[in-house]
Every structure is written in structure tokens, then in C-alpha cells.
Amino acid sequence: MTAFVPLPLTLVLDPSGPGALRVAVGGDLDFTTAGELLTTVVAALDGGGLTDVRLDCGGLRICDSSGLSALLTVHRQVTEAGARLHLDDRPAALDRLLDVSGTYEHLTGEPATSDRWHSTTPD
Amino acid sequence: MSGLGQDGAGALWRGSPHPVLVVDAAGLIIRANDAALRLLPAAHPGASLADAAPAWLSCAHTRALGPVLVSGSAAGDLRERGPVGPATVEARPVREGDAIAWWLDDVTDLERATRALRLERERTAFLDTASGELLSSLNLDRCMEVTARLAARHLADAALVILPPYRRRHPIAYCGQDGVVIREELAVDPEGVPGLAEALQGYPPLPSRWIDPATAPDWLARDGLGEIGSMVVSALPGHGVPAGALVLLRRGGQAGFSEGEEVFARLFAARAGAAMSAARLYAEQAAITETLMRELLPPRVRNLHGVEVAARYRPSEQTARVGGDFYDLHAHADPGGESLVVLGDVAGKGLEAAVLTGKIRHTLHALLPQADDHQRVLELLNGVLLTGGDRTRFVTLVLASLLRVGNRVRLRLTSAGHAPPLVVRADGRVEEARTRGTIIGMLERVTSVTDTVLLEPGETCLFYTDGISEARGGPLGDEMYGDERLKEELRQCGGMPPEAIAERVEMLASQWVRGGDHDDMAVIAITAPRGAHLSAVGGNGRGRFTA
Numbered sequence: 001m002t003a004f005v006p007l008p009l010t011l012v013l014d015p016s017g018p019g020a021l022r023v024a025v026g027g028d029l030d031f032t033t034a035g036e037l038l039t040t041v042v043a044a045l046d047g048g049g050l051t052d053v054r055l056d057c058g059g060l061r062i063c064d065s066s067g068l069s070a071l072l073t074v075h076r077q078v079t080e081a082g083a084r085l086h087l088d089d090r091p092a093a094l095d096r097l098l099d100v101s102g103t104y105e106h107l108t109g110e111p112a113t114s115d116r117w118h119s120t121t122p123d
Numbered sequence: 124m125s126g127l128g129q130d131g132a133g134a135l136w137r138g139s140p141h142p143v144l145v146v147d148a149a150g151l152i153i154r155a156n157d158a159a160l161r162l163l164p165a166a167h168p169g170a171s172l173a174d175a176a177p178a179w180l181s182c183a184h185t186r187a188l189g190p191v192l193v194s195g196s197a198a199g200d201l202r203e204r205g206p207v208g209p210a211t212v213e214a215r216p217v218r219e220g221d222a223i224a225w226w227l228d229d230v231t232d233l234e235r236a237t238r239a240l241r242l243e244r245e246r247t248a249f250l251d252t253a254s255g256e257l258l259s260s261l262n263l264d265r266c267m268e269v270t271a272r273l274a275a276r277h278l279a280d281a282a283l284v285i286l287p288p289y290r291r292r293h294p295i296a297y298c299g300q301d302g303v304v305i306r307e308e309l310a311v312d313p314e315g316v317p318g319l320a321e322a323l324q325g326y327p328p329l330p331s332r333w334i335d336p337a338t339a340p341d342w343l344a345r346d347g348l349g350e351i352g353s354m355v356v357s358a359l360p361g362h363g364v365p366a367g368a369l370v371l372l373r374r375g376g377q378a379g380f381s382e383g384e385e386v387f388a389r390l391f392a393a394r395a396g397a398a399m400s401a402a403r404l405y406a407e408q409a410a411i412t413e414t415l416m417r418e419l420l421p422p423r424v425r426n427l428h429g430v431e432v433a434a435r436y437r438p439s440e441q442t443a444r445v446g447g448d449f450y451d452l453h454a455h456a457d458p459g460g461e462s463l464v465v466l467g468d469v470a471g472k473g474l475e476a477a478v479l480t481g482k483i484r485h486t487l488h489a490l491l492p493q494a495d496d497h498q499r500v501l502e503l504l505n506g507v508l509l510t511g512g513d514r515t516r517f518v519t520l521v522l523a524s525l526l527r528v529g530n531r532v533r534l535r536l537t538s539a540g541h542a543p544p545l546v547v548r549a550d551g552r553v554e555e556a557r558t559r560g561t562i563i564g565m566l567e568r569v570t571s572v573t574d575t576v577l578l579e580p581g582e583t584c585l586f587y588t589d590g591i592s593e594a595r596g597g598p599l600g601d602e603m604y605g606d607e608r609l610k611e612e613l614r615q616c617g618g619m620p621p622e623a624i625a626e627r628v629e630m631l632a633s634q635w636v637r638g639g640d641h642d643d644m645a646v647i648a649i650t651a652p653r654g655a656h657l658s659a660v661g662g663n664g665r666g667r668f669t670a
Binding site for chain 1: 470519560562566571
């Protein structure tokens with residue numbers, strides 16, 4: 001059989017201007033990699049002076065419950081550092097996870113999708 | 124060259140540090156230098172080699188006369204070794220005309236070093252073997268037996284491994300000459316054996332203690348071994364905890380333990396102690412895990428006041444994991460009251476997740492009196508987890524309050540960050556319950572929307588954990604099973620009994636991963652029984668139904 005092959009997590013940091021940090025997140029954010037995201041962002045916050053942290057989620061393949069936990073912890077750390085967290089270019093699967101877990105509004109700052117009782121979009 | 128008779132050369136030859144004997148074909152000594160006379164005082168010219176030297180040398184002389192030795196060259200393959208008094212001597216023949224000059228070499232030290240090296244290699248090999256045998260199983264009993272057996276075979280005539288007491292009795296493994304290990308638990312007093320009490324208390328490894336065999340108690344020096352000549356106690360050093368003690372016994376008439384053997388025994392004891400304490404730590408951890416697992420095992424599935432419930436639970440096969448999925452069924456004391464079903468999934472793995480799971484289940488149990496208000500229950504549980512937790516773990520839950528109303532079942536469903544339950548209607552339609560809520564244990568504020576669902580007879584409500592929906596497999600092995608596939612399958616399950624649906628769902632997910640890894644899987648199916656309900660007799664009974 002073909003086994004499921006996990007992808008590593010890739011994080012590309014791009015200081016996109018004064019006070020802003022952009023992190024391109026790619027691959028799998030799961031139990032084995034969630035810690036990397038957290039340490040990377042916390043290390044960037046230690047420099048101080050950030051007002052916006054943007055996680056570009058376009059390349060994110062899988063985000064499991066440990067990944068969600070990491071996103072929530074990153075959000076807390078960024079907020080405590082006086083900055084704002086943005087989750088840009090979210091894949092549909094991530095939006096579904098945020099929706100089902102009741103963390104959509106908390107993490108994106110936008111109200112959760114109104115049409116959320118009938119997600120009949122096929123995978 | 125035959126210059127041995129020349130004065131200058133003769134003087135040189137006489138004073139050479141190497142003993143040299145020239146012996147003729149008849150076995151008579153022609154000449155011997157000073158060093159040869161120091162070694163063999165009787166080897167004067169004219170004496171017979173057989174009288175003046177050990178038998179092995181005269182036998183060698185007879186052999187050396189046999190093959191033609193090229194004059195002036197050593198017979199490369201002829202080298203004899205043998206004792207001369209306390210020394211070991213190597214003899215090499217060199218042909219001198221019709222005679223043979225025997226060049227002798229004292230190789231006592233070399234011999235000793237060679238022997239020591241061989242012994243050292245044997246010991247190293249033995250220690251390697253011992254380590255391999257000891258570490259091949261993380262089982263304390265087996266480690267004790269292996270230690271006793273190896274010690275009795277290689278270090279002594281008999282050996283005992285004695286562990287610190289457990290409930291006042293010392294576990295003991297005894298091995299005698301027959302190689303059979305006897306296991307006992309004895310209430311003995313280690314104070315009666317010098318050094319044993321200290322060894323068992325795990326003081327830093329003490330030097331081995333010699334015991335006067337005459338004072339050894341019967342449980343140490345056993346019958347069948349004969350008279351004990353020497354006895355040694357060494358500690359089996361553990362990882363900061365005493366692993367136990369090793370007692371070695373040798374019979375009378377045997378050599379006592381040499382210094383080298385004691386060092387060797389200590390090396391062996393260090394390995395055995397390390398293996399035994401690793402085995403003990405592992406056993407303790409396994410026992411803790413076992414206890415937690417027992418505590419976490421799902422309850423037996425029941426009929427809750429005329430509502431049929433079936434559940435399936437399959438923990439992940441990865442041994443490092445203790446199930447993070449759980450469910451509980453709380454029947455209301457009164458058949459007219461709502462019973463509560465809880466299905467949950469704790470993020471994370473291993474013991475920490477298991478401990479959190481236990482905490483959540485107990486908290487929910489304590490909150491049962493408030494179960495009519497799901498939002499309140501979730502808020503209280505969230506508060507408990509936030510105050511005590513590390514805020515990096517969360518749990519997702521589905522709360523279901525169920526009540527039989529006539530022949531229908533009313534469900535109040537609240538999902539807290541969990542995939543919403545699915546309702547399988549009698550005609551095969553599959554609906555998602557309209558409930559959403561926040562995960563519990565990470566955010567200050569939790570919100571939830573509760574949905575009320577009515578099940579007609581034969582209709583089922585299904586809860587499941589992400590072990591089902593996120594099972595990875597499929598044709599290419601890289602696809603999630605997904606909610607949509609699950610819904611599609613459930614459309615074929617209209618009117619099925621709950622056991623059949625729960626079993627089918629679990630089977631589908633297992634087939635999807637095709638033997639690959641999967642996360643914990645838990646499934647609960649709640650069904651309104653078919654048939655007209657006549658009466659719910661006697662509180663907890665199923666009541667009676669028409670066929």
C-alpha cells in the first residue's frame with residue numbers, strides 16, 4: 001500500500017516593512033511540527049517593535065488539533081506582545097477547522113461564516 | 124658461520140643475555156653459555172639434555188634432528204614452549220653442523236600478558252552478551268533470572284540476586300550449579316549479612332564485602348552446594364534507586380575471588396543493576412499507564428431509559444499513545460429525566476492527555492446536576508481547565524441530552540469545537556446537527572449554539588471523533604476519509620440498528636487506512652427504537668415493544 005507521507009513544515013520569514021513580519025507557512029502543521037511555528041514566532045517577537053504578524057497559510061496542507069493549538073498559542077503571544085495576528089490566504093480546510101472548532105472569529109477577527117450549518121461542499 | 128669456538132666470539136656468546144645450548148645428535152650438551160647455566164644449572168658440557176632440561180626440550184631436540192634444518196637458519200616452524208621452573212621458556216633450534224644450538228627465550232611476561240589479554244577479551248565478550256541478554260527484555264523478573272544464571276555460570280558456583288523488600292518480603296532469584304533459577308520471596312533480615320543491608324539501601328556502590336561463610340544464614344549458603352569457601356556481596360547499582368544486591372558463592376577448595384575477578388564482578392553487577400532498574404522503571408510506568416487506561420476505559424454500552432445506544436472505541440495502535448478519545452453515558456436516575464451522553468477528544472498524546480481526559484470526565488460528572496444548560500456546563504468546565512491547565516491543550520466535546528418522548532427520542536445537542544453529530548433519517552437522508560461551539564480549555568470565552576433534534580423510530584444520531592473523519596489512506600494513502608465520504612456511506616444505513624451503524628463506521632475508517640496508523644477512533648450511535656412503545660417498566664428497563 002502507499003503509506004501516508006507527512007510533509008515537513010516550512011517557515012519562510014520576510015520582514016515586510018517596519019513593525020511587520022510575514023511568515024510563509026507551508027507543509028503540515030501537526031503534532032510533530034507545531035512547536036517549530038511557536039518557537040519561530042516567539043523568537044521574532046522577542047526583537048520587539050512588531051505591530052503586525054502575518055501568517056501566509058497558502059502553502060499549508062494539513063493542520064490538525066495540535067496545529068490549531070499552536071495557532072491559538074501564537075495568537076495569544078502576539079496579542080500579549082501588543083501586535084496583531086493575521087492569517088492570510090487560508091485554505092478552505094483551515095477555514096473549516098476554525099469554523100468547527102469555534103475559533104474562527106477569535107483567530108481571524110471576522111464573524112464566522114453565516115452559512116455554516118450546511119457545509120455540503122465535497123472535499 | 125661456525126665461529127663459536129673463536130675466543131672473541133666465544134666470549135660474546137658466553138655473555139649473551141639469551142640462554143644458548145649446543146646439543147649434539149646424541150643428545151649430549153656440547154656447550155652452554157652463562158645465561159643457559161643460570162636457567163638450567165645442570166647443563167654442563169657433557170651432560171645429557173634429558174637430565175639437564177625439562178622433558179619437553181629433549182623431545183623437541185629429537186624432533187629437530189628429524190627434518191633437515193638448513194645450516195645457520197632457524198627452523199621457522201619449530202618453536203617450542205614449556206615451563207622451566209616458574210618461568211615459561213620458548214626454544215628455537217639453529218643447526219650448527221651436526222649439532223643444534225637451542226636459543227632460549229624467557230617469555231613468562233609475554234605469556235602472562237597474552238593470557239590476561241585473552242581473559243580480558245573473554246570478559247568483555249561475556250559482558251556484551253550479558254548486556255544483550257539483560258536488555259533484550261524490559262522485564263524485571265527476567266532480568267533477575269538472567270543475572271543469577273549468568274553469575275552462577277561465569278563468576279561463581281552459585282549466585283543470588285536479592286531485591287529490596289516488597290511488602291516485607293525480599294524477591295530473590297537463586298541459581299546453583301545446575302543452572303536452574305529458583306524464585307522466592309523471603310522475609311529475611313538483611314542485617315544478618317554484612318554489607319547486604321547497605322547494598323539494598325542503594326548507598327553509592329560499596330566495595331564488595333567478604334562474608335565469613337560460617338556466619339552466612341541458611342537462605343544464603345544452601346544445602347547441595349557443599350561447604351562454602353568464599354562469599355562476596357556486591358550492590359547492584361540502579362538509577363538513583365537501589366536495584367538490589369548480588370551474592371556470589373564459591374565452594375571450599377576453589378580459589379577465592381582474585382582482585383581482577385572482583386572488578387569483573389562489579390562491572391557485571393553495574394550492568395545488571397542498570398538493566399534491572401530500567402526494567403523496574405518501565406514496569407512502574409506500565410503499571411501507571413495500565414491504571415490510567417483502566418480508569419479511562421469507556422463504560423459498557425447500555426440502553427438509556429428506552430433509548431438504544433451503541434458505541435465503538437478503538438485506541439490508536441501507536442504504543443506511545445494513551446487514548447485521547449473518550450465517551451461517557453450518564454443515565455438519569457429518573458426515567459422521565461434527560462440522560463447525558465458525552466463524546467470528547469483531548470488534543471495531544473500520551474500520559475498528559477490521559478490525565479487531562481480523566482480530569483475532564485470527573486469534572487463533567489460533577490456538573491451533571493447542571494446538565495440541562497449545556498452552555499453553563501461548557502463555561503464551568505472551561506474555567507476549571509483554564510485555572511489548572513497549561514493553556515496549550517484543549518478538548519472538543521459533544522454533549523447530548525436525550526429523553527424518550529412517546530416513541531420518539533428528543534436530543535439536545537451541543538458541539539464544543541467538535542464535528543457536529545450526523546442524523547441518519549429513516550429514508551436514508553443524512554443531516555448535520557446545527558450546533559457549533561468553542562473548543563474548551565484554551566480561550567477565556569466560550570460560546571455555543573445548541574440544536575434540538577427529534578428522532579423518529581429507527582432513526583439514528585451519530586457522533587464520532589476525528590480518528591474517523593481524518594483517517595489518512597485511500598487509493599494513494601494520502602487522503603483524509605472526510606465527513607463527505609462518511610455522509611455518503613451513512614445514506615445506505617437508514618433504519619439500521621445502532622450497533623450495526625457504529626460497527627460499519629469504524630470498519631470503513633479502518634479499511635480506509637488499510638493497516639496504516641490511525642488516531643483514536645470513537646463512535647456513538649443513538650437510536651429511537653422501532654416498534655410501538657407500550658410501557659417503560661421499572662425505571663431502567665428497556666420497556667416493552669411490539670414487534
